[in-house]
Amino acid sequence: MKTELLSCTDDLTGSIDRAAALIRQGEVVAIPTETVYGLGADGLNPIATGKIYEAKGRPSDNPLILHIADRSQLEMIAETNHPMLEALISAFWPGPLTLVLPKKEVVPPTSTGGLDTVAVRMPKHAIALEIIRKAGVPIAAPSANTSGKPSPTQAKHVAEDLSGRIAAIVDAGPCTVGVESTVLDLTQEIPVVLRPGGVTSDQIEAVIGTLGNTNADISKHSPGTRYRHYCPNAEVVIINQSSDFDTALFEIKKVAWIGAHPPRGAKKVFELTTAEDYAREIFNALRICDAGGIEIIVVEEISDAGIGAAVMDRLRRAAGKI
Ligand code: TXA
Ligand code: MG
Secondary structure, three states, X not given: OOOEEEEOOOOHHHHHHHHHXXXXXXXXXXXXXXXXXXXXXXXXXXXXXXXXXXXXXXXXXXXXXXXXXOHHHHHHHEOXXXXXXXXXXXXXXXXXXXXXXXXXXXXXHHHOOOOOEEEEXXXXXXXXXXXXXXXXXXXXXXXXXXXXXXXXXXXXXXXHHHOOOOOEEEEOOOOOOOOOOEEEEOOOOOOEEEEOOOOOHHHHHHHHOOOOOOOOOXXXXXXXXXXXXXOOOOEEEEEOOHHHOOOOHHHHOOEEEXXXXXXXXXXEEEEOOOHHHXXXXXXXXXXXXXXXXXXXXEEEXXXXXXXXXXXXXXXXXXXXXX
């Protein structure tokens, strides 16, 4: 299959129309969101979502997020009687918060990995919202990478992994947040974060009060957390302080350095300081390291505060520590 590249600078309306038409026809199209690029298909069509799993090589019991553009689509696919739902929606949608709710009949089990719940989010990205509106269906979209690889934050990352395997890629430039949405389980009275992401726990607690304990048997609720994720070919090593690192290794291995205090001698350096910078750049950095044949990627740890929690979650997984 030849993958169409749909530019948003040359012909925005034409690209949006084409993407929506392909999705209506049951094809798979990579679409931009504020977090990472998503691999979109008609979330109510099992044949279309089957193509997502096939293109990514994703285990079929790992459920998808359904992306919606307005409130009526939420009513169509999920039960909306959780007492905290309205406050969460008005505070965080559109935005990087995914809500897990009891699903309605119309959502096929193939979109939810057989679960009776569905994950829903309204992305904060004008082009994504327009594609969803024009497609006229909720769009199921996991991150648009080969399963296990770092998530894509630019259209070229999607092309690296999936060119020839999907109908089209909509290129809207780099994603602004850079790590995926926060997944919040609303199927119990006290909500629990299943995956830290673009909306921080502090922000959520400021709206609805104290969250439940995330460690409570999380893989039961978030099947995705069982699998290996975000892994570059190189080995990822997380360090507390740059002084903990023996630079003699630079002589024998191709080492890249990510962080605020790069010592001399690393083959590649990504000077990142704030948690927001880490979030925006981290997946791109891991991919550049792979392209450059880097053997070891050293990353300076950052605080788990704010979006740092999502960044460190992804890095610990990339390092095989979770
Ligand atoms: O920011 C994002 O969330 C991106 C963009 C494209 O929207 N999407 C994304 O999708 O990261 P994915 O498939 O890579 O991650 C979805 C996560 C997985 O950990 C999955 O297990 C969890 O959400 N999930 C989906 N449906 C669920 C459900 N019904 N119950 C519990 N967890 C669910
Ligand atoms: Mg993913």
